[in-house]
Amino acid sequence: MTLEKQIIGPNATIRDALSTLNAAAIKLCLAVDASGKLTRTVSDGDIRRALLSQGTMATLISSLPQRPPLTIRQPATDAALQDLFNAHPDVNAIAMVDDNCRPIDLVSREKYQPNLLLSPPHIGLAEIGYVQQAFDDNWIAPAGPNLEAFERALAQVSGRNAALALSSGTAAIHLALRVIGISPNDRVYVSDLTFAASLQPILYERALPVLIDSEPTTWNMSPVALARRLEKDSKDGTLPKAIIVVHLYGQSADMASLLAISNQYKIPLIEDAAESLGATCQGAPSGSHGLLAAYSFNGNKIITTSGGGALVSDRADLIQYARKLSTQGRETAEHYQHSEVAYNYRMSNVLAGIGLGQLELLANRVNKRRLIFQRYRDALSNTPGISFQADPPNSVGNRWLTVITLDPNIVHKHVYQLMRYLRAHGIESRPAWKPMHMQPLCSDYALETHSETDIVSSRLFLQSLCLPSGSNMTWDNQKRVITAIQNFAKEIE
Ligand SMILES: Cc1ncc(COP(=O)(O)O)c(C=O)c1O
Incomplete structure (x- = not known):
């Protein structure tokens, strides 16, 4: 960075500051007096406020409301800079000055504080032990002790009889539809406000999604809209074969109402609990209410296996069928025997090790x-x-x-x-x-x-x-x- 490009002199106007900001790498001007001493900093916001309160392009920067510049004396340690950025959360850059308060550098926050991310992975201490064990035992496979332990732990955490660890939450939703027997042109209701992964598996099966709006409290599937649509479709003979209810941002849908309505028409309900692991609804884990539920362990989720998912249910027979479909539909025989379309959706024993460590931290x-x-x-x-x-x-x-x-x-x-x-x-x-x-x-x-x-x-x-x-x-x-x-x-x- 060339510091000169950030500096404006004692007679600088708003126009000068704007053109300096335009060309500068860090969006902050350093205004100096005739002796080169820093008098103030000027940001886009300062200029906007000045223009809004009757300023013009010709207004002198020196006439704007004064506020002392945020500076740090050189030499400054990284820790001192870090502390100063922490104390001033809205400041993007700090001027470094010499003993006479002359600017000698402009330090951007980016350099000291990496961008703050939405929901990065949060790994603990135990995960590496389980992964190491998989390496030590050479269980680098979509089978093994970590995977079995992870599935047992998942069943327990979700309050279910059976769990199947998979390569993604999307795969879990897909297998839920397959084990229910969704066929081309079957209708499947699905929450309208969701990530595309809730719906895509319906399209994999050439079935027809019907989108159900949210209600304003939970932001999840509206029981009012669901009841109205089922009543209409029941009269028309076009009832759905399944309903996928999403628990958005970790907040469970109104499951009591949704289940009461779906049970009335005997339509199986799949919970897309990709975002809601660890939440509870009516005192029971989110994902324990419908016929089947899908979780996601994508890198941005509340716990992660880097990428992964799980299907859970109280119906061990459905999970057993899903397990078969997740391993290319291989049938019990000494040779390789396959009778139906299936997938390679299993989670690896290595990733299940990460999952085991993460579940302890849920x-x-x-x-x-x-x-x-x-x-x-x-x-x-x-x-x-x-x-x-x-x-x-x-x-x-x-x-x-x-x-x-x-x-x-x-x-x-x-x-x-x-x-x-x-x-x-x-x-x-x-x-x-x-x-x-x-x-x-x-x-x-x-x-x-x-x-x-x-x-x-x-x-x-x-x-x-x-x-x-x-x-x-x-x-x-x-x-x-x-x-x-x-x-x-x-x-x-
Ligand atoms: C609501 C919802 N459903 C499904 C998924 C799919 O999960 P995955 O990314 O593990 O396939 C996600 C997250 O990615 C999600 O947020």
Whole structure:
């Protein structure tokens, strides 16, 4: 970096500062006096505020409201810089100065604080031991002691009789459909507000998805929409063969209502619990309510095997069939015997070792993510226009991701503007899932809305943002996110 490119002189105007910022690598100008002493720093935000309060391009920078520049005296240790960045979560760069307060360097936060990610893996101490054991025993295979132990532990954690560890959550949903016997042109209802993986396996089987809107409390499948659609399809003789209910962001759907409705029509319910491992609903684990449930251990989930998933059920016969389908449908014989289309979906014994170590930490990870949610809510709930996904009675979410909603009647900015603002401060955030009915992939499929006047899923998508929620996020880092959001909100006012 050439420091000269960041510096503006005592007579610099807003126009000079803007063209300097435009060309500078770090978006901060260093304003100096005639002796070269740093008088202040100028950011995009300073200029925006000046222009909004009657400033013009010709306004002198020296006439803007003064605030002392954030500096550090050279030589500075990395630890001192780190502390200073921690103490000023909204600052992106710090000017390094000599004894006479002349700037000699500009240090960007990026260099000292890597970008804050949405939900990175959080590995503990035990995982490596299980993986090492697999290496020591040469169990580098989609079978072995780690895998068996992981499946036993998964069955226990999900409150089920049987579990099958797989290569992904998507594979688990696919096998759930296969063991139920979904065929081409069968209808399968699925939550509209979800990640595409909930729906894709329906298409693998050439079956027909029917998209069911969310309800506003849990953001999950609307019992009202489900009941209405089933009533209609029952009259038309077009009832579905299965219903896939997603537990979004770790918050269980209203399973009592959904099960009561699906049982009335005897339609099997598959839980897409990819995001909700460790959550509970009516005192029982999320994923223990439907006929079958799928979990994901993708790298961004509450626990991970780097990539992986599981199918669980109380019906050991279904899990046994899924196990067969996950191993190319190989039948019991001394030779290789196959009678049906099947897959290579098994998890490896090495990855199951990571899973075993991670499962030991599940309760800790849930507590940490719930604490992160609580801190966001405590810090931001007084900010007008910001609200959170609810915590309905009888349900304890794992708060896999904290998601905020901006009320467009109060906050006159789009969530994407907040997302870009956070990105500029080295913070990753993501829009809520884009509903399936808005996806080109689903243009041919029906949507049953929650009410006649409101599509809840698209409203949530357009107004919501997922915040960094990783269980390894420090409080200092979370403060960075909170301060950035508060400053964004102030700029709106
Ligand atoms: C709701 C939902 N369903 C299914 C999946 C698929 O899981 P996987 O990535 O393990 O295939 C995911 C996550 O990726 C998800 O968030």
